[in-house]
Amino acid sequence: MQTELMHVVPVSNRRLFLCGAAVLMMAAPAVIMPAGGLVAVLSAALAVAFSLLPWPRPRMTLAMAGGAAAGVSLLADLVYAGPRDLLLAWLPFEMTALLVLLGRVVRGVPARQVVWVATATGLAAVLLPLRFTLRREPVGTAESVVGCSMAVIPAACAIGIGLYLRSLENQRKRAVAQARRDQRLEMAGDLHDFVAHEVTGMLLEVQAAQVEGRAVGFDPEQTRALLARLEEAGLRALDSMDHTVGALRRTDHDGADRSEADGSSPARSYNLTDLPELVSRFAASGTTAGANTRLEMDDDLPGTLAGEIEDTMYRLVLEALTNVRRHAPGASEIVVSAVCVADTSVEVSVTDDCDQPTAPTRHGGGTGLVGLGERFTMLGGTLSAGPRMGGGGWSVKGVLPISDRTGLDGGRNRRWRKV
Structure with missing residues (x-):
């Protein structure tokens, strides 16, 4: 069974410091909160951390991060039991983090997963105001409708930005794929033009020698001359293949040709x-x-x-x-x-x-x-x-x-x- 290796994006020290500082800033006020309010702190800290970290990480993808942040946020909406007014200290940060994460999910999650992950993340962002409005006495129904309606606008903007960036990424991938295809066709043309020419000549030389040998016998001098021509043609064919393989080895993994940087030709030119x-x-x-x-x-x-x-x-x-x-x-x-x-x-x-x-x-x-x-x-x-x-x-x-x-x-x- 073939296993697909996940490319892990490295994390810079600056990014780690920023993420750690943000999480500590989210969690620090929790020391003065009742135990029932810790779920809001956890939800906000998790959303902020996931929105700042580069993805994928070891054993965790962006889809998993988006789904986890959305699930914790929706769970916090249901079970939060702390003071209502304290939520105002974390809701703006969590809302911002969820919107950033929503845009990243729409941009980077694979097509087979993006719909449900983006739906969950967007739903968490839109319903986040309910954590505050539903705990009003009496329940603020009108406030809930207004809050959720207002949250739809930034969520739609985040989705639009993510779709735009996703389209740019798809265009880049198509351009890279086309560049690689053009390069493969160029290499195939070189092999056809130069190697096939020499191989064809070698094949016809051998066929002619076989016909002549069956008719009048093999002449030692002609045989030596034939072998010399075959050797020269074989060396030229190998030289052409060396140039082609060398051009392939100079190609970066992203489709760029290193020969453009050092001034060398990607393929042999006559x-x-x-x-x-x-x-x-x-x-x-x-x-x-x-x-x-x-x-x-x-x-x-x-x-x-x-x-x-x-x-x-x-x-x-x-x-x-x-x-x-x-x-x-x-x-x-x-x-x-x-x-x-x-x-x-x-x-x-x-x-x-x-x-x-x-x-x-x-x-x-x-x-x-x-x-x-x-x-x-x-x-x-x-x-x-x-x-x-x-x-x-x-x-x-x-x-x-x-x-x-x-x-x-x-x-x-x-x-x-x-x-």
Whole structure:
């Protein structure tokens, strides 16, 4: 059976001193009171103490405290047998404490308990004037009605304040939950973009080696080269996972990211300077080694765009090349392009000429382009994927607007490279 641990709020020395002083102030006059009036002192002291202490406490929750204070107060209304006039010394303090406790109950007690606890606490506050008016000779019926009616107003105010604070707390919890959800989705996207790319390459390398080995036998040199590529891909996948796990460990329990405070990035970020290495690594893999792979990119484009834009462009190329490995291993020409369009936007695309794509060999997947589409939309851009215009093959193209490019002198020095 799973046990839910209760988080105990620490009590400061100042709070303890204030609570103790208030209780002593409530109880001190009891030494001159008849024994029948002690119940009023106890009720007032208990309400004041419970209204000042932070909750929950060890083995006691705010719901239990509110219910206990309300029960003792209602009991005191029934059994008080002391002098009537002495009640005026404690009723204002007890009324104030019950109203504060009512507001705290409405704000902080769980939904499954708040109705009955708030009802009991509010009833104790509203009926508190009866402890004074019902002991008049003759009984002050009119005074009782007026006193209870007047007590309803501050009780309603306490409930309203508690509901308002409860709504603010619920909004905060929803914001924290949404932040955690967004962070989990970001981490899942990182794992998909980087780890899945390497794992897909490793899987296709092994499958190709198995087919070739069954056909002509395993060549020792090719086998060593394959193992070296698999080792490098595995290390890169582990490195990406280390970055993701490290970002998760930097996250506080309240959903805040410590990396914002120390200036570090919550997740690994890439830019356009990493594109040549990515394309070269893709071209050297066993499944696409025979393809004519080219990278077209403006020489002065890398490093001139916002980091988020360059990271998004890198992720598109990574996802598109992963799909080429998976679905178009027979492509003879693959072109990766990252160019500026009229100095107002930047375009990144990956095209291949494979006429007969390979059917997927596993179930699931298909979320990479969806996540990229959401990322492009968030940045004000567009993403499209489909058959290439004017010939066979497939094209993935993304366009992002740019507002500031530093150190750029026209963006027209374009380089083509075969990798």
